[in-house]
Amino acid sequence: MLFNSLSFVVFLVIVLALYYSKLFNWTNKKRMLLLASYLFYAMWNPPLILLLWISTVIDWSAGKKLAVEENQKKRKLWLLLSMSINLGFLAFFKYGDFLLENFVTIANSVGMEFETKPMGILLPMGISFYTFQTMSYTIDMYNKKIERARTFLDFALYVTFFPQLVAGPIVRAKELITQFYEPKIATTNQFFWGLFLLTLGLFQKVVMADSLLADTSDTVFDSGQLIHGIDAWVGTLAFSGQIFFDFAGYSTCAIGIALMLGIILPDNFKYPYASLGFSDLWKRWHITLSSWLRDYLYIPLGGNRHGITRMYVALMVTMLLGGLWHGAAWTFVVWGGLHGTYLILERLQRKYLPFKITKWNGIFLAFITFSCVNITWTFFRAPDFSKAWNMITSMFYMQTEGIKILETFEIIKVCVVVGILFLCHWFMRNTSVKEVSQKISPIFLGLIWSIMVFLLCVAQGSGEQFIYFQF
Amino acid sequence: MKLKKSFLIALSLLTLALTSWELYWRSQGKLPNLNDDKALWSLHRANVEIASRDDVVILGSSRAYFDIQIDEWAQVTGKKPIQLASTGSSPLPSFHDLVNNTSFNGTVIIGVTPGLFFSTTYPGADPWSRIQTKVDHYYNRTYADRSNFWLSIPLQSNFVLMSADEEFWSDDIDLKSLLRKVKIGNRTGSPQMPPFYSFGDITLDRNMSMSKRTVQDTAFANTIIKVWNFFGKGAPPPDKKSTMSFFLEDVKKFKERNGNLILLRCPSSGGNRIGENMVFPRAEFWDDLVKQSNVPSYHFEDYDQLKDLTCPEESHLSKEDAEYFTREFAKIIIEDGIITNSKTK
Numbered sequence: 012m013l014f015n016s017l018s019f020v021v022f023l024v025i026v027l028a029l030y031y032s033k034l035f036n037w038t039n040k041k042r043m044l045l046l047a048s049y050l051f052y053a054m055w056n057p058p059l060i061l062l063l064w065i066s067t068v069i070d071w072s073a074g075k076k077l078a079v080e081e082n083q084k085k086r087k088l089w090l091l092l093s094m095s096i097n098l099g100f101l102a103f104f105k106y107g108d109f110l111l112e113n114f115v116t117i118a119n120s121v122g123m124e125f126e127t128k129p130m131g132i133l134l135p136m137g138i139s140f141y142t143f144q145t146m147s148y149t150i151d152m153y154n155k156k157i158e159r160a161r162t163f164l165d166f167a168l169y170v171t172f173f174p175q176l177v178a179g180p181i182v183r184a185k186e187l188i189t190q191f192y193e194p195k196i197a198t199t200n201q202f203f204w205g206l207f208l209l210t211l212g213l214f215q216k217v218v219m220a221d222s223l224l225a226d227t228s229d230t231v232f233d234s235g236q237l238i239h240g241i242d243a244w245v246g247t248l249a250f251s252g253q254i255f256f257d258f259a260g261y262s263t264c265a266i267g268i269a270l271m272l273g274i275i276l277p278d279n280f281k282y283p284y285a286s287l288g289f290s291d292l293w294k295r296w297h298i299t300l301s302s303w304l305r306d307y308l309y310i311p312l313g314g315n316r317h318g319i320t321r322m323y324v325a326l327m328v329t330m331l332l333g334g335l336w337h338g339a340a341w342t343f344v345v346w347g348g349l350h351g352t353y354l355i356l357e358r359l360q361r362k363y364l365p366f367k368i369t370k371w372n373g374i375f376l377a378f379i380t381f382s383c384v385n386i387t388w389t390f391f392r393a394p395d396f397s398k399a400w401n402m403i404t405s406m407f408y409m410q411t412e413g414i415k416i417l418e419t420f421e422i423i424k425v426c427v428v429v430g431i432l433f434l435c436h437w438f439m440r441n442t443s444v445k446e447v448s449q450k451i452s453p454i455f456l457g458l459i460w461s462i463m464v465f466l467l468c469v470a471q472g473s474g475e476q477f478i479y480f481q482f
Numbered sequence: 483m484k485l486k487k488s489f490l491i492a493l494s495l496l497t498l499a500l501t502s503w504e505l506y507w508r509s510q511g512k513l514p515n516l517n518d519d520k521a522l523w524s525l526h527r528a529n530v531e532i533a534s535r536d537d538v539v540i541l542g543s544s545r546a547y548f549d550i551q552i553d554e555w556a557q558v559t560g561k562k563p564i565q566l567a568s569t570g571s572s573p574l575p576s577f578h579d580l581v582n583n584t585s586f587n588g589t590v591i592i593g594v595t596p597g598l599f600f601s602t603t604y605p606g607a608d609p610w611s612r613i614q615t616k617v618d619h620y621y622n623r624t625y626a627d628r629s630n631f632w633l634s635i636p637l638q639s640n641f642v643l644m645s646a647d648e649e650f651w652s653d654d655i656d657l658k659s660l661l662r663k664v665k666i667g668n669r670t671g672s673p674q675m676p677p678f679y680s681f682g683d684i685t686l687d688r689n690m691s692m693s694k695r696t697v698q699d700t701a702f703a704n705t706i707i708k709v710w711n712f713f714g715k716g717a718p719p720p721d722k723k724s725t726m727s728f729f730l731e732d733v734k735k736f737k738e739r740n741g742n743l744i745l746l747r748c749p750s751s752g753g754n755r756i757g758e759n760m761v762f763p764r765a766e767f768w769d770d771l772v773k774q775s776n777v778p779s780y781h782f783e784d785y786d787q788l789k790d791l792t793c794p795e796e797s798h799l800s801k802e803d804a805e806y807f808t809r810e811f812a813k814i815i816i817e818d819g820i821i822t823n824s825k826t827k
Contacts, residue, residue, distance in 0.1 A: 018630050019626075021633060422669075460492035461499065471644065
């Protein structure tokens with residue numbers, strides 16, 4: 012079920028009504044939330060709930076054993092079981108065709124005649140999110156960082172909690188499971204703030220991403236021709252804005268919906284396009300994924316504990332795998348590789364060419380970072396390398412011979428929207444929507460709120476799927 | 483934070499804004515109308531799965547859609563047909579789906595609009611992809627898609643502001659369509675399509691009928707004619723060889739399972755008809771199609787009661803004429819024994 016759909020509106024109203032009715036005690040409310048979460052997922056594809064159940068049962072059992080088992084070998088085996096099931100699901104459902112395709116390429120390149128058809132496996136929605144979330148539980152249990160979930164119900168709800176099930180934020184067990192132990196009810200202010208965040212998230216998705224930017228980005232990236240440099244830049248800027256509004260919109264909705272139930276989810280975005288460098292970017296973009304990769308990949312790979320070279324290798328491996336997490340294609344790996352390279356270059360700059368960031372050079376640095384991020388997005392969005400290379404060629408050689416495929420108004424629209432987005436991020440980088448809302452009058456906030464809902468109604472939207480659902 | 487106060491202010495302003503928006507568009511002559519979208523098409527496509535030998539399925543493009551009126555058909559034949567025609571589309575992909583993915587062996591009426599029927603078999607081309615998107619949606623629709631559709635029906639039926647069509651009509655009033663109207667110069671140098679306004683009303687059973695305005699307002703009808711001219715000038719040459727070969731293969735399969743196939747050429751008039759006769763001469767296209775298909779076929783020119791019908795915008799019949807056409811056509815094929823009247827059976 013999509014947040015930007017009528018079904019979800021009805022679903023949410025029913026869930027809230029049941030949650031705040033006096034029909035259920037806390038345990039039954041949690042049961043209701045769990046059933047609602049399964050229904051939320053089943054409305055997309057019922058049989059794939061089986062994967063969620065398997066993941067839940069395996070990780071619950073592994074966690075239970077890890078809580079009491081002292082034999083290190085056996086503990087390792089339980090951890091391996093959990094990881095192999097979760098990563099196995101990912102490998103089969105998400106990377107099956109990719110692995111097969113690469114196997115065939117390698118086999119053919121060494122002279123083995125081998126042909127096969129793609130398996131055409133259906134990618135279960137949100138599999139990358141919930142497998143990472145549930146794996147974090149068993150890894151933390153293995154490392155004795157957390158206590159096991161008190162009940163199976165708490166754990167199942169942690170894995171399946173519908174607001175963040177399919178596209179995050181990827182929440183750690185200690186942040187969420189413990190919230191299920193005691194009855195939760197949103198205060199009036201929390202409830203309305205949650206509703207405001209839900210509105211803001213939907214506005215970002217339906218109005219900004221789908222109505223204002225998606226078409227331009229699709230036109231440019233779906234074009235099979237070498238295009239004019241301006242069109243290439245505008246298409247990339249449009250995608251840059253689209254993916255931010257789409258994904259940040261989802262996270263904002265998720266945080267808002269959970270808050271309406273009295274549950275607090277962590278922030279996932281903090282004005283990333285005003286980042287001062289790439290270390291800063293990854294503290295602001297998809298925060299819950301980058302912290303997951305840091306804690307469960309970069310640090311176990313050695314982090315910065317074994318010298319500079321090892322640190323750079325760990326950094327690059329983390330970013331390459333982070334790229335692959337986003338999609339089963341080499342273009343995503345290159346996207347991750349570019350981010351890894353930027354991070355390494357930034358560290359080298361800090362070491363050999365340090366300079367102080369002031370309010371004067373800050374915005375310039377933010378702009379440079381934003382421009383570099385845009386270059387990486389071409390690989391992220393392009394369907395293949397040839398298109399990505401065409402885009403890069405057009406962007407840097409400013410192909411004046413390339414075909415003009417965007418009309419003037421489209422160019423103005425994208426530049427205005429993305430320009431405002433960049434400036435908003437710059438001015439908001441050290442504050443938050445909540446802080447700003449507290450400073451303005453309730454009437455002005457009400458006016459902004461009504462404009463957002465009005466534009467949502469006018470945009471209508473055709474229930475476009477969130478981009479990150481495919482990851 | 484006084485969020486409750488902000489919420490109440492937002493609610494009041496929103497009510498005011500939406501009411502004004504709705505009233506404004508109604509004052510501009512817009513009325514609530516259902517969206518002719520893939521969800522509605524899929525709803526009716528599903529009926530083919532449970533259809534019997536007595537059922538009739540209509541495939542084709544907008545002419546078969548506008549010119550066959552469902553209630554009239556039901557009155558004459560005793561049974562409502564399943565209307566699966568789709569505007570601007572080739573009937574080949576939907577017939578291919580019906581032949582290869584269902585066991586339906588009742589009657590299929592295929593509306594043949596030469597410019598679309600003989601256009602292409604290239605999946606990326608508009609006449610193909612428009613209908614293929616609907617076919618794909620039928621197979622891929624989720625339970626959420628289905629419930630969204632049903633929940634949207636009362637809203638679409640009652641509020642003008644809910645009318646955003648997949649067709650991207652020039653008079654659509656969703657945000658994307660409103661922004662699309664803004665034009666500054668012609669940077670791409672591509673031919674500019676004249677405004678294309680919605681000219682039909684649709685019901686939940688996919689009965690499409692021409693709007694009164696199209697019949698009564700000649701200036702409005704002329705805007706539609708300009709669009710046909712634009713399409714005509716920009717259309718690539720027909721691909722008779724591949725379209726016929728693709729179609730005939732499915733015809734063979736359908737006949738092998740005793741399916742009853744009927745080809746129908748609906749009326750066109752004015753410059754549109756002249757253009758069609760020039761690019762798609764009857765002997766070379768329609769007659770050859772009929773000969774090679776070897777199925778009952780009906781060309782409006784061959785029947786006295788049908789040949790003089792005039793299309794207000796040169797391509798589709800008015801509601802009244804469409805009702806007449808439907809009655810007469812149904813009577814003809816009953817008389818020919820191609821279908822039976824289920825009321826008198």
